[in-house]
Amino acid sequence: MTVAGIDLGGTKCEVRLFDEDWREVTRHRAPTPKTYKELVTTVVDQVRWAEAEAGMALPVGVGAAGLVNPKTGLALTANLPATDHPFPAHLNTALGRPITYVNDCRALGLSEAIFGAGRGHNTVMSLIIGTGIGGGIVVNQSLLQGPTLTGGEFGHIAAPAHIVSRYRLPIHRCGCGRLGCIETYVAGPGLTALAQHLSGLALSPPEIAERRKGDMARVWKVWTNLAAEMIHGLTLTVDPDVIVLGGGLSQIDGVIEDISTAAQDAQIGDFLAAKLVLAEGGDASGARGAAYAAWQETQHDG
Structure with a gap:
């Protein structure tokens, strides 16, 4: 079975076709x-392009940032x-059939659990650490999703x-509207803000990392301790058996x-900390995970 996955982000809307062995076709x-x-x-056109390439109607998953x-x-x-639009419903109406809509961080988690660093x-x-923070939980090769659909929004702990x-860190207002979310310290902009507060220097995350054994050592220590506390809470x-880092x-x-x-230091006594591994799927993970979620729905419906 050919399946399509769409990676929908702030700059690109990319559809990928996968064959029955989950290899990318086009x-x-x-x-x-x-x-x-x-x-x-645009999303509807991408679905129609994929179906024209395959010559048939396809299971389609869309992985996009945000919540519904x-x-x-x-x-x-x-x-x-x-925001404030019934986006998945409008896509279904325009296409004349339902498609699968999943948060992009959850899609990456599903892809990594099945095909990547979490397989087995x-x-x-x-756990995606980039301009924001999000993630997902996959149990027995299925996404764990509850009634609020907010599970995985780890950045807002x-x-x-x-x-x-x-x-004496300042309390920042998060983009979600709340105060003091971990994302405001650990995501990329948060790391830059930490450096500004602790050192008075305006540096990008790569610049801070490059200088972490020098004048940014204290900044890096605080940042890793904050990230470790988030991981400790999770x-x-x-x-989990493993936490896959992306972003x-x-x-x-x-x-x-x-x-x-830092996570081992944060753990209770000498109990083990969760194992951290790097995501393997690269930029294909989001689309492949969304496609896999769509394929799972067809199996369930069948």
């Missing part, structure tokens, strides 16, 4: 529009012009009070080792 990219009407049209409120069906997203494990968590107090809640900051050389060391 792809097609379009820029992400700035208006809602054009966004719906299960009460109202309205989307909430920072990087797409879809029963409980896999994904409260920051640890003892670290915020120790270093471990106490789920106790831009996961690509920093040595970040797995540094966060793992």
